Amino acid sequence: MTRERLSVVVTRRLPEAVETRLSELFDVQLRDSDTPMTREELVTAVQTADVLVPTVTDSIDGGLLGQAGENLRLIANYGAGVDNIDVATARQRGILVSNTPGVLTDDTADMTMALILAVTRRIPEGLSVMQKGDWTGWSPNALLGGRIGGRRLGVLGMGRIGQAVARRASAFGMQVHYHNRRRLRPEIEQELEATYWESLDQMVARMDVISVHCPSTPSTFHLMNARRLKLLKPTAVVVNTSRGEVIDENALTRQIRSGDIAGAGLDVYEHGTDVNPRLRQLPNVVLLPHMGSATLEGRIEMGEKVIVNIKTFEDGHRPPDQVVPSML
Incomplete structure (x- = not known):
């Protein structure tokens, strides 16, 4: 039968x-x-x-x-x-x-690096100039971004994707730091050349780029809240390809608008497709429609x-x- x-x-x-x-x-x-x-x-x-x-x-x-x-x-x-x-x-x-x-580890890690480069090198702003037909030629001071080699990357959540990002960032010459629920085994830390921070507050205050790679749980909701975002250097950039709820989106928007954070690259949002409209208007913010694994x-x-x-x-x-x- x-x-x-x-x-x-x-x-x-x-x-x-x-x-x-x-x-x-x-x-x-x-x-x-x-x-x-x-x-x-x-x-x-x-x-x-x-x-x-x-x-x-x-x-x-x-x-x-x-x-x-x-x-x-x-x-x-x-x-x-x-x-x-x-x-x-x-x-x-x-x-x-x-x-x-x-399955999506490498794809998401690739997109994370793309967002880091897009924000720090002002790629969307350059694209906008070209699409509008406003480019009048090369200039020594036009659209100056920043070199990512030598910058400190703070990885928040060092699971599969966080480690894949660390390997890519290291190849670009970035210094890798991380905060995680559990410290990695010494041999993995050594392979990644990653520095562990037990205190998230102390880590974010010293990083040039913060990349979020932790799941959405009650303990990670608004882990990057208004108080913690204020610890960031004014030259720092925030990137999120994990879950939108980990960052207080309204607080992030206020900080960027006030010039207290240099920019952000986001692929996920706190309220799904309902993205803060003020966030959309900022030239130093790169927004993608949840494409990290696409x-x-x-x-x-x-x-x-x-x-x-x-x-x-x-x-x-x-x-x-x-x-x-x-x-x-």
Whole structure:
């Protein structure tokens, strides 16, 4: 007797190669439009599916999980971060949660370096001059930026991505410093040539660039708050490719507008797509639409991890990328 295929609901459009493979393996319901599901659509999905494949744009909270049907046994998140999912409630209801870690490390680290260079070398300002047709020729004093070689980089959160950024920054001649919940092993510190700071306050006060790479948790909410941002040197730059909630966006905007911080490069925002309008108006701020992980290779590898997690679960084993509350 042929075993009935798992019912899988995917909440967003995924790369064609990923959708094709999902369709081959499972009884999959794909999304027609590239828009987030409404709350009502998510309710229907959790009531009918064996496996839900959400993305970071979907809020899988306790209220939604309370309406889940008996068949829902796995939430295979298409993304490394799981702060969009109430993992503890899912576990209480016997629903496993998996993610896609490690896949986007290099892509996000590359984008971090791009933002550091874009802000310090004033690339968007130069691009704007060219697009407006205002360029009248080379000038010794036009659009002077700063050299990143020799600058101090303070990495806030030295996990996979933080370490990948440290390696790239070192190749550019930057001095690497970091603050982390736990100090790295001596051999890793030595390899990265990274200096550990137990005090975040002391580190940020001495850095030229602060790069944020920590997850969104209650303990990291507004970790870079108004008080801490005021410790930065007026020549310092802030870059964030992790989670917007880690920085007090309004305080950051005020500091940059007043000239107390030299600039910022942001790929994530405290309130999602609702970006502080004053932040948009600042020429020394580079804003990107959550592009840090946006490579075709990375998106396909994410999909491959989702498929492996579902297939392993279907075969009666623990998904290799299972997430449990103690990991958060």
